[in-house]
Amino acid sequence: MIQKKICLLGAFAVGKTSLIKRFVESIFSDKYLTTIGVKINKKALSISNQDINLMIWDLEGEDDYTEINTNYLRGAAGYILVADGTREKTLDIALSIHQLAQNVLGNIPAVLAINKADIEDQWLITPESIDNIDKNLTIIKTSAKSGDNVEALFSTLSRKMLGIEE
Secondary structure (H helix, E strand, O other): OEEEEEEEEEEOOOOHHHHHHHHHHOOOOOOOOOOOOEEEEEEEEEEOOEEEEEEEEEEOOEOOOOOOOHHHHOOOOEEEEEEEOOOOHHHHHHHHHHHHHHHHHOOOOEEEEEEOHHHHHHOOOOHHHHHOOOOOOEEEEOOOOOOOOHHHHHHHHHHHHHOOOO
């Protein structure tokens, strides 16, 4: 079985932990629990007849006072950036973290999740700002609450890490 370390990166309270809980345990909770440092989960999946074991690193969010600890990125084969569709600044933070991660890890597979698709009518991230994002970065609208595109998010990154074209 192939084992790959992936990291979830983004601002505070964008839904990184909720996306992981939905993916790994198929549950969602409205309770907000701040991640301190890093929390690690595992999940095995099969992609195009290849078994892959994901080591999912849930890193604490970035804000004005806290920066990503780049030591946690070491050994990552890919990462998921998460932005909250209802908070425009979280997209800017995700894109700056993307730059940081590329500087540390090189050009490894990455996917951008714009979370809270279940309330897309309340989004402050505009379609225009999404259109202006680097076309090499796959963008997936997700909802940890409803589960929409959560499996697709992780399987898309897994396919990229395995070199399997969509």
